[in-house]
Amino acid sequence: NAGVTQTPKFQVLKTGQSMTLQCAQDMNHEYMSWYRQDPGMGLRLIHYSVGAGITDQGEVPNGYNVSRSTTEDFPLRLLSAAPSQTSVYFCASSPSRDRGPHEQYFGPGTRLTVT
Amino acid sequence: AQSVAQPEDQVNVAEGNPLTVKCTYSVSGNPYLFWYVQYPNRGLQFLLKYITGDNLVKGSYGFEAEFNKSQTSFHLKKPSALVSDSALYFCAVRALGGGGYQKVTFGTGTKLQVIP
Numbered sequence: 001n002a003g004v005t006q007t008p009k010f011q012v013l014k015t016g017q018s019m020t021l022q023c024a025q026d027m028n029h030e031y032m033s034w035y036r037q038d039p040g041m042g043l044r045l046i047h048y049s050v051g052a053g054i055t056d057q058g059e060v061p062n063g064y065n066v067s068r069s070t071t072e073d074f075p076l077r078l079l080s081a082a083p084s085q086t087s088v089y090f091c092a093s094s095p096s097r098d099r100g101p102h103e104q105y106f107g108p109g110t111r112l113t114v115t
Numbered sequence: 116a117q118s119v120a121q122p123e124d125q126v127n128v129a130e131g132n133p134l135t136v137k138c139t140y141s142v143s144g145n146p147y148l149f150w151y152v153q154y155p156n157r158g159l160q161f162l163l164k165y166i167t168g169d170n171l172v173k174g175s176y177g178f179e180a181e182f183n184k185s186q187t188s189f190h191l192k193k194p195s196a197l198v199s200d201s202a203l204y205f206c207a208v209r210a211l212g213g214g215g216y217q218k219v220t221f222g223t224g225t226k227l228q229v230i231p
Contacts, residue, residue: 033219041223042221043205043221045218050217058218090159092158101164103161103164104159104161104219105161107158108158109158
């Protein structure tokens with residue numbers, strides 16, 4: 001199986017444009033999440049989902065929307081891009097939403113530049 | 116609120132020497148602790164995790180980590196470093212968030228440079 005896939009790999013946006021970062025997994029994982037990675041900041045959680053129809057905010061949710069209509073897909077929408085959203089975005093999934101300590105599987109990332 | 120600290124931005128070690136990458140955490144209740152590695156232009160890869168039980172956890176590529184509850188630490192170790200171990204290492208803690216769901220918090224990462 002392909003694991004966690006993300007598209008596109010690279011994207012350049014102008015300020016104010018909107019776009020959707022795609023994430024899909026074929027492992028039937030319930031838990032999916034989006035992170036942004038910035039130098040010196042590590043990974044910060046944007047939004048996460050514990051199953052189809054259930055999403056919640058992470059620590060930096062402003063300016064981003066998510067939805068989870070299927071188990072496989074978890075798209076991240078930028079409503080009106082700002083230069084502060086220039087970052088590398090990672091999607092991750094793990095097997096279960098219960099209290100089990102499951103590790104996460106990461107996609108290859110999307111490098112976004114907002115000019 | 117849970118948090119993870121990786122006090123060193125970079126660790127340099129000579130090839131063949133033992134290495135340690137430090138991590139301390141703060142969380143309510145019992146922690147689930149993880150180490151991940153990131154090679155350039157790649158996503159993170161899971162190395163090892165602590166759930167409960169033995170304080171010394173063994174993982175991939177010869178890495179191990181020692182859980183110390185009294186010091187709230189989870190340091191990553193390897194007896195003999197390889198040049199190919201050079202990468203960015205992240206410590207993470209997983210605990211219950213709002214609504215009873217799991218939230219994961221990552222440290223800021225430590226760049227490991229193994230010098231030939």
